[in-house]
Amino acid sequence: MAKKSPYLPKDIEESLYSEWEEKLVFSPKQHSKTFSLMIPPPNVTGTLHMGHGFQNAIMDCLVRFKKMQGYSTLWQVGTDHAGIATEMVVERLLGRDGISKEDIGRDKFIERVWDWKNQSGDTITQQLRRLGGSLDWENERFTCDEDYIAAVQHAFIDLFDAGLIYQGYRLVNWDPKLQTSLSDLEVINEEKEGKIWTINYSLENCDARIPIATTRPETLFGDMALAVNPNDERYSNFIGKRAIIPVAKRSIPIVADTYVDSSFGTGVVKITPGHDFNDYEVGKRHGLHISLSGEAMTGDPSQFLPISIMDKNACIQGEVPNEFKGMDRFIAREKVLKELISSNSLVREEIHTIKLPLGDRSNEILEPLLTKQWYLDAKSLSEPAIKAVRNGEIKFVPKNWEKTFFQWMENIQDWCISRQLWWGHRIPVWFDKQGNAFAGNSEENVREKYNVQGPLKQDEDVLDTWFSSSLWTFATLGWPKKTDRLKLFHPTATLVTGFDIIFFWVARMIMMTLYFMKEIPFKEIFITGLIRDENGQKMSKSKGNILDPIDLIDGISLDALIKKRTHGLMQPQLEDKIKAATQKQFPNGIDSFGTDALRFTFYSLAAPGRDINFDIGRIGGFKNFCNKIWNAMHFIEFQIEKYDFKKNEHINPFDHSLNIWMHHQIFESTKKITQHIENYRFDLASNELYEIIWSKYCDWYIELVKNQLTQAEKSEQLTLITGLIANLEDLLKLAHPFMPFITEKVFRNLNIMQSKSCKNFLVDTALPQQRAVIKKNINRYLNDIIECITTIRTNRNELNLDNKVSLILNIPPHAPKELFNSFNGFKASLDRMCGVAELSSLEPHKVPNSLNILIAGDKCQLVLPSEFKFDNVISSLKDKQEKIQQRIIMLEKKLANKDFTNKAPREVVSNQNAQLQELIQEKRALVDSIKKYS
């Protein structure tokens, strides 16, 4: 027999995808029953990571499954312009040539970004194709497309006109490295060991000194008050008096505010409203301001005017001693401390854990800084969003994320939407000479709309990237135009995303969509877990534990992997460690597993609400699963050749019990898998698929058919082969949403083997349908056969029986003979343990000089010859009897308990009773056997 081609995913995957894409298999057909899904747009700067792999595998499974259920599906694809990330990438590129963005100016810089985007921006979309995603490439979108820009402007102007967007001068999180403001969400608070200092402030016109505690002595130049708790008796005398700031030598008021915790530090806090968010609030309450004479004063909240002593580089500036001007904040800290010591004002220095606010992109220590920024009134938008989730219009899966969502939404702060960057959506606001702001989509538009004369100047800032992505579900479909796509596919069905962007993106999409569309963006939100490494560690560059999905698909050598993991490290000293760990974990690099195996691994691990520790050990097993399918195909090919099989429309595979049985199993599995997918239980769905294909189709059905084929008539042979093919085709359809490549390829090959032309792509076919009604008892008979065979095998192994036994099988009187024929062949050829099979419908035989052991109830008995050595058989039987006995005692006790029999449901009780009877019978048979040979 000719050797058949091995399973090589590389050979099939890429070419199949190109074909799907060329033939527009994934473009939605327009009809009323729709199912739509929006891809969370990956950053255009990005490369595929395991999280993408995971989420896109899930989305693709959903989309393909729905398509095969008859929906017109749309999976919208696109990328995000990723303001800061992209700007950083291009700045870095320019930096290599020693050019800064300021050198070339705004327009040229943006040109360079577009150049870069056109050259490298499709890396991630190419990688998405490798995952087999059924994305609608015809309508790919980018959040800086012309149409998208129009949508963003439209949204901004609308919100501006409604008074929901406003400009404010207040504290923001300032990134001194990137020179831009950030929203609260972009701040990462990192706990670190730092210091806290106690400093004496002297009282004005008095010798007394008042000690304060601070972690930021350098900001004392910005102090505008001291504060104590109103109930703190230690300091009640000082309230209303004034203190002198050391070093700065300025006088400030002492105020009472409940914000101060008397039990912490000294119970006195310096209030620096220009450099601390809490102090800002305190300052506002007390109306802190600088009087015309230059003195810090209290007043009413409307008078509040904080002072700032730092510039945008976080260097000291403003009303400070000359020697501090222009000094970096941390150098200034040292200098302030030195002066405090020399003026004898520093009381003590202690170790103290502090939380450092870091920028999520730059990793730089952020500075609260007073600036003018644009804000979106999130509070007004949040209410309908909260309501939509509260009343179940939008559902989180798993549900517990709703709590997280509510917690944040109910305490939502206004969203700082302006960024001091060049790349992005420029804020569509023009200012006249007096500083009045007008929103419009162009200068002309503004002039016309508001009838303004004189010079106008556009705002320099751009919008936070998340502002544009918050419009994603409808802006991609053509909004604000009333397009067909918008009508057909909005609201979308499901959003699949990670919990890390619930606030950044999910919450904001809900708010914006409800505001603009007056409908929800999606009905369900499936929150996936995070993909971690095998030890549960987050995958990160600095840990050197990143796995690239593409490397799992294609494989990678150890050297290349090490190079990849150590290239461009922020901390080069980690290189050796990463190298060693990588060498240890992947001494031979990583094998090529193919997309289907990778995807299947994701499904099998996708238990909801749980992070995934990605264990490389599991993916190999699923490649073997693909191989198993591949070889099932070869098996059929061999049968076709061997039996000279020709496709014949008149052969009905469901004339044969074995085929019907398998068909029925597949139909049952289809129902289960459908249910699992509805519940987002991809783990259970993939288990079921593995089970039906490997255990049921390959291990039982093929083996039974194989044996039947050898003894069947020609027509039965053809029927069986037709069934093999039909059932495998059904399984391929069922598996297609999970493993699109191998299923499509095998499906085609099956057609080629039968000299049939292949008309359909699998995704355009329907899921397995019930085509034959199962006869009543077939399942039972097959289960009996399976039980018998299993028991025989177990006994053979346990009792070390070899080939010395015969078998008696009690065939039910009306059972289809063909089933039991295959059993006969099965037993003889596969297990080779029974010398001669004795099929019988008689009462249990009494064979002279032999031992009959009843197995599988009374369905079958083993006949052991008398020359057999029984010692170990008997001891094994005794062990078995002991176990049964214990179980019997337990059940009897349980059933004797009146509370149990009265209170437990009837079927539980009868179930236990039936079990007990069965065990008693089994025990009796065992005792007989043992007695006979002892």
Added chain:
RNA sequence: AGACUCGUAGCUCAGCUGGUUAGAGCGCUGUCUUGACAUGGCAGAGGUCGGUGGUUCAAGUCCACUCGGGUCUACCA
């Protein structure tokens, strides 16, 4: 400080509203090269379900407390 989440076989994980003798894959042990597949077949050994207490006829599952890991939000200078 508040919230969430996890702890089940050597490893990675299932176990839905409490109800048979707690399951899977990998790994391990034994056995088998027989015309789909050794990337395989068959069989087997591994768990008192983190701990304590409670509710119940019945607890891996519910409750309380507790130990240990992870995450998020807010933050005391």
